[in-house]
Amino acid sequence: MTTIATWNCNMAFRQKHGQLLERDVDMLVIPECENPSTKGDWHEFTDWAWIGENDNKGLGVFTRNVIAIESTTEFEGYRYALAVTIDRLTLLGVWAMNEEQHPRQRYIGQVWTALQNYPGSISDNMVVLGDFNWNHIWDESPKSPLCGNFS
Secondary structure: OOOOOEEOOOOHHHOHHHHOOOOOOEEEEEEEEEEOOOOOOOOOOOOEEEEEEEEEEEHHHHEOOOOOOOOOHHHOOOEEEEEEEEEEEEEEEEOOOOOOHHHHHHHHHHHHHHHHHOOOOOOEEEEEEEEEOOOOOOOOOOOOOOOOOOO
16 A cells, blocks of 8 residues: 655754654655755655755655656646656645735635646546645635635
8 A cells, every 4th residue: 555645844854754754654745845956865765856946945745665756747836836746646745825926826725726727637646735724614714815715
């Protein structure tokens, strides 16, 4: 059985990933992790993909146990959404956050928009995971009009 986990590690994943390795997780989506190409020792992982503007804090997808990433898709105009294809599975990793320039695109609005603009077809072979920074109870809030909602 393949296991998948997500964890907003609040930076310094290289010092904390042992907690997930103990559970023998195969695929990980890690918001707020450092850039593996510039920091840390990642020999426990088979493969990884990372996006970010700051080498200390971005979005990473890691694989283990001889599982390789076949392709990645970044989303033009969306800071932290990364689709990774592994065998017949697509992981859409997200790290949603506030967007002061475009308030309707903040938090879950970013996720909704990324799903609307995904260049492939959304299917049963896709898992969307990461840090949504949202809860469905806020979907109907008049203070939070977004372009989409969690529900």
